[in-house]
Amino acid sequence: MKIVIVGCGRVGSSAAELWDRAGHEVIILDESTRAFERLPTSFSGHAVRGDGTDEDVLRRAGIEGADIFLALTEGDNRNVMAAQLAVEAFEVPRVIAKINDPVRAAAYAELGISTLCRTGLMIDAMNAQLGFPPSGLAGMLAPSGHHPGGENHLLPESQEVVTTTMPGATPAPGASMEA
């Protein structure tokens, strides 16, 4: 699999290390070269310095033909924009964006992006540990709405998916776009 990761923080670098070792082709981007110090010397993928919300940077980094795209920076909006670029401009089939604001996470799941919300995941991990009932907050959300970019389903049917109903959530209009 060709995997592109935007954001070389703890999660990004650990995932990159793991999947690189498992034999996947990993490309990881970060705006700071210091972030790449988290990668082990054995890392054989590509570490590219640049802004993951810039179409040209993504293209230069080699996003074309990627199977998986993960937006894991500390900025929710940067992740949202990078993920939508991956879907719309590069037609990456599987895209996940980390969005820590539960409202935004639910909103973008409705718009067809798989979202990962640390707030929901951590609270529910604590609830499970403490024997409290689940929060109902967004954790890992599969896309529940249609995204103009096409199919983007990530979770198997069996996995529990929290969905939030939002009035007026409709797919963005527009049929084509110059990549």
Add this chain to the structure above:
Amino acid sequence: MFVLVVGGGKVGYYLAKELLDSGHEVALMEKDPDRARQIADEIGSIVIAHDGCEGKYLGEAGANRADAIAAVTGDDEDNLVICQMAKHHFDVPRTIARVNNPKNEALFRHLGVDELISPTRMILGSIEQDIPVHELLHLAALGEGELELIEAHLQTGSPAIGRAPRDLDIPDGCSLFAVIRDGVASPLRPDTVLREGDKVIAIGKQECEDLLHGQLIGDPEAAATI
């Protein structure tokens, strides 16, 4: 009209001020509390010191009854998210985003932002208009961007000098409609004989540019440098 302005930088501040002066109802969201307080001191208590990207605060600011939202922060990704949240979560009928990187325009439009304002492109356009060149000048993009408003400055060597539009081979989908001569604009008739120094204004599809260049400027080789 109730307009929600997000981003209290220079653009947001003056925008809110102008809107208030024209009698509109305005709420301005600025996440930096110091900046928010500073603006509130000057234009009153319409300032909400919260991040307009957060769904919760957009709601509190009254997004669900806003007639329009203007996302004018300095960060494109924030402006995109503000407009998308406003449109899909709060049904705001009109979303306007400031776009700093002109490359993002296509994505924003595709993702449903209603209106885009790109200061970068506007300044670029203005600079291009000021440079005297022997080329076709792009004045504006029309429609979805497939049509261009073009100005051709007829100078020595132009095959159009001494001829009228009806004698020229104007490509289909292209229209010459006005001429500026000695600073005076007048409609361009099929029999108007063109002179050196005339500026011809045309509308045409982008792909007609090369042909138009050959007819009005001459030297098709130069067309490649547009």
